[in-house]
Amino acid sequence: xxxxxxxxAFFILSVMAIGGAVFMINFTRVIHMALALAFTFFSIxxxxxxxNAEFVAVIQVLIYTGxxxxxxxxxxxxxxxxxxxxxxxxxxxxxxxxxxxxxxxGIVMWIIYRTPIAGExxxxxxxxVARLGEAVFKQYVIPxxxxxxxxxxxxxxxxxxxxxxxx
Amino acid sequence: MSLDPSLMHIAVFFIVGIALPVVALGIGRLLRPHQPSADxxxxxxxxxxxxxxxxxxxxxxxxxxxLLFVIFxxxxxxxxxxxxxxxxxxxxxxxxxxxxxLVFLLFLVIGLIYAWKKKVLEWK
Numbered sequence: 175x176x177x178x179x180x181x182x183a184f185f186i187l188s189v190m191a192i193g194g195a196v197f198m199i200n201f202t203r204v205i206h207m208a209l210a211l212a213f214t215f216f217s218i219x220x221x222x223x224x225x226n227a228e229f230v231a232v233i234q235v236l237i238y239t240g241x242x243x244x245x246x247x248x249x250x251x252x253x254x255x256x257x258x259x260x261x262x263x264x265x266x267x268x269x270x271x272x273x274x275x276x277x278x279x280g281i282v283m284w285i286i287y288r289t290p291i292a293g294e295x296x297x298x299x300x301x302x303v304a305r306l307g308e309a310v311f312k313q314y315v316i317p318x319x320x321x322x323x324x325x326x327x328x329x330x331x332x333x334x335x336x337x338x339x340x341x
Numbered sequence: 342m343s344l345d346p347s348l349m350h351i352a353v354f355f356i357v358g359i360a361l362p363v364v365a366l367g368i369g370r371l372l373r374p375h376q377p378s379a380d381x382x383x384x385x386x387x388x389x390x391x392x393x394x395x396x397x398x399x400x401x402x403x404x405x406x407x408l409l410f411v412i413f414x415x416x417x418x419x420x421x422x423x424x425x426x427x428x429x430x431x432x433x434x435x436x437x438x439x440x441x442x443l444v445f446l447l448f449l450v451i452g453l454i455y456a457w458k459k460k461v462l463e464w465k
Binding site for chain 2: 223
């Protein structure tokens, strides 16, 4: 395994992503959890960038780090978030979850190593944002416009639901 | 497969963005005196004594602002590839590209007007 810049960047980003996730579970304050989660989302965006998926990386930052984190923070502000819960956990609970997580990891790794990855190698650079934009705005114009109708329906639905809640 | 040089720009921004607050706050912590007292750690509320604490439970209607924000954020996702290919597609298809996006935006403006009429955007 040679030490390229890509490998170092991948290593740092995955440590950050996993670290964010671990901190999210271990923090007792909900607001810290949300921040740690946003940090994890951000690191995952960096990993997408390393995989030459710029568009997915931008979406990850815009939607997940930006919007979903904000949505969670708003959700936290609306609920009773002051109790720093320290529930009683049965002693065998952590052992059981460790076994379950280990089994899941084993199965996933087994599948990854067994699956033959067929297909030819292509230059990933040609699947950039420009190709995607051309496909969406030339070939799939109608689905694109329908997406805006979908967003409109979501907006109206959100307004109606929230208005009903208020009454 | 080697790294795109433009990724290095992003990496530099990333590192500087993380280092700047860490270094600034770290130096501040080293330089400033640290003598907390009960009066100093009171929540600041425009010079009057605060009632309760800063962690209040907000009204449900603020959640709508977050939901609207998410919807317009998703809209931005479509604007981004459109802006990238705009020049090349304009040479091919003319102003149809612009019309496409205008129709797309029109639907969302309708939604915004609807929310406005329903007095969702009023901050009481």
